[in-house]
Amino acid sequence: MDTKNLLEIRNLNVDFKTPRGRVHALREVSFNAPKGKIVGIVGESGSGKSTVIWAMTQLLAGNGVVEGGEIYFNGKNVLDFSEDELRAFRGEEASIVFQDPMTSQIPVLSYSQQMSDIAYRQRNKSFREKIEHSKQIMRKVGIPDTEQRVYQYPHQFSGGMRQRAGIAMALLMNPLMLIGDEPTTALDVTMEAQIIHLLRSLQEELKSTVMIVSHNLGLIAELCDEVVVMYAGEVVEQGGIRQIFHNAKHPYTQALLECDPARVSNRARFLPTIPGDLPDLHIRPNGCVFAPRCKYALQRCEQDRPETYVIEGTHNTKCHLLDSSRDQFGTSSTIERQVSKTETYDSSLKNIIDFEKPPILNVENLNVRFEIMGPLQALLRRNRKRFVDAVLDVSLHLRQGETLGLVGESGSGKTTLGRAILGLVPSSRGSVEFDGRLLTDLSESVLRNLRQDMAMMFQDPIGSLSPRKTVGALIAEPFSLHRKDKKNLEEEARKLCDMVNLPHSFLNRYPHELSGGQARRVGVARALALEPKLIIADEPTAGLDVSVQGEVLNLMRDLQARRKLSYLIVTHNLPVIRHICDRLAIMYLGRIVEQGNGEMIFQKPAHPYTEALVHGVPQPDPDKRRNLVSIEGEVPSLTNRPSGCEFHNRCKYVQEKCKTLMPQEKVLPDGRTVQCHFPLIN
């Protein structure tokens, strides 16, 4: 073992025992984590990147078995540790920051208790000393007022603060290695930037070794020194951050980087994807594990397992194409493949926005107000507000064939607005006009009938499908609900399957047997079954891998062009929305703060909040690291709106006027509307 490496994993194999045989989740995984470096493990779901962490900390699920290999940590093999040694190892030598601070912290214990529990092995320290130490660490991770806050409970912390507390807890025992398992995935872009910044400055200060596991290429590029790329349980390529991001050799790494919408700098009609699915890991692959999806696959790739080829220093990859004795690229031995779906989309089919007709959707001053306590309760607690305004005076319109993106952080009211437009959430004031009819006046039963023309796609692809119904029944359901004649339901279901590129064999499956992308396609099929005019899509790419995101968006665009659909896309994911939206509306605390042409907003944001969002997205390029956190603080609570301009307490450009006076909506020369006293462009 090399002394400059803190962690060395050698030929690690992990199996999971399932009723249907063994899943070979990790196969011959080897990589190093050099001392004082930040190592990123990047891969899509099912790549085994988390399994590496669980194997390393010996916290695999009950059915997981390490089938060989060594994990040297600081010179000792972790796999030989006894239970006692493991307890000392976990948390004190290597500790983990979890993805979701909401579920990884104990809700019934205050941070002081949780943190002194973590330090349980320091018997010589008194409780008071432990608390003092906890406060110190909490200050270090940027939690204000630690004197009081250390005695608070997780629910009293906001999302970003909770993740900071999670980092504080991981750092408490001064571990040799800090492991982040998707540390920013549950956070908003603006919070993500802050956490990235924090992790980087902490690492510089403590000189500790950090391992980040993530699917987010932007995060990896911003943070890491070394990268390990995993696919289907194998390490396919590893090396320095620039070697991977600028000089990737493995076709999978190249494809993955290409797919990231943040990397596609020009607005593209169709996004690149990686066609195909993950291989079934019940069977050990004979050849290269990526061969079935690889564009360059040779005959040999499907038969022989590739060796590790060293490219330069620590940069190495497992790919036959790099074998010096191989034929050159593009020789006749390349396996003929079906043309990928992306290429079958007819890019000549242009989407035409119909400017002649009046807008299909017209929302005027819509308000959604939720009651948070009953009248009696409000009487008893007089100083509290009885209502919360989730959506405030929102006006927008959407033309036929147009795509409008509704962007904002969590809590901005964007999802509520989408649901209120469809009447799924009652609106308190304002009007929604759809296709010439005033929806806000209609009764529930008339509205039910009208739902044929407007459909919604929900955030959770699998969770939005009724779990006890087959895909066939789910797809045919719109017909059985709205059509008089119930014949040919199966045939209709098959037609829809074809439309969304779903094999017919899926019709008998249940939602939990689908992958995220497949379930999303079922959702698209259901939404489109009755040929609606308007589709409201709530986070259509949430929970999907980058390689699949593109596939879903391409499908949506293709169908839009064919059927003149209008989309209202609700999302927090700016890089994705950039490629598909004609216009953008930015929401903050229930108001639209900026609205206008998408590309113009991206090039030159007018509202400081928009600017913060646009610049908040980490770029998948290690040369474009940001040194500044573009926005401080967090979204205020809806029950406690700031005075004046509601953004003033987070705004970089704040002036006295902003603190007292609410800005009116202004129309800028380029046609955008913005709610700001001092727009960033004139």
Place this chain on the structure above:
Amino acid sequence: MSEIASNKALESAKKDQGIKGHMSESREKLSLFLNNRLGMFGLMLVVLFFVSAIFAPYFATHDPFLMNIPQRMSGPTLEHWAGTDQLGRDTYSRVIYGGRVALKVAAIGVSISLFVGLLLGMLAGYGPRWLDNFLLLIFDSIRSFPTIVLALAAVALLGPSLELVLAVVIVTSIPGYARLARTSTLALKNTEFILAERSLGAHPAIIMWRHIMPNVIGPLLILAAMDVPVVVTIEAGLSFLGLGVLPPTASWGTILNEGYLVIRDTPWPIIAGGIPLVLTTLGFTFLGEALRDVFDPRLRKGK
């Protein structure tokens, strides 16, 4: 947390399994059930209970009403396997026929209260707030009466009968099912798939019947299996007190009641009436617990 790792691996492995994946899951449940010894024992007892009650004439050795005064209160003999009672009737045959009463009360009582409870529970959970409050008020009022006291009051008013026992059983066990159904419905009400159905324009009745019911019914069926012994003992208890099934109809409760009167002369009627009660109770309890273990994945993990 470590679960996530294995789940991810599982999920990726699940792809392209199609309906096979689903089949193997139910097969997995079946094998789990078959390996549960207490559950299998319970199932055997339950089957015995059903078969002996339905085919009572084939199991009985005598006419349960035939009196034979000279041979009254005899112990077990080859002729009378469990002895005779104070009127010389064959206790074994009366126990077998008594099973019919128990089965009738259990089957009718549990199925009606399950169905009504499910319906009311879903209505309370999915319907408007005022309906929920109103139904909850009724459920709680019923629950606040001890079953036996309620039964006593009803009998005092209407006189003892099997139908009355049934009615009391149904009314008092509805709230249990309804509350369970309501809680599950409330949890489902705001899930995305229910919202998705609403956005498709599905009628609330369709949503409740097609999408909520299949997800709610599982725990209710298990509760029902575990409720059968309760219902059987309520019937036996009321009949024992002389408030349920009237003599000369044979029921386990009346057998116990009559045996109690002659306990100084012969213990056999009490023993013969008690054993099936104990076995049925055990059988349904074991079966219910085994079912719960199979269907509730949270309880399965530890094993």
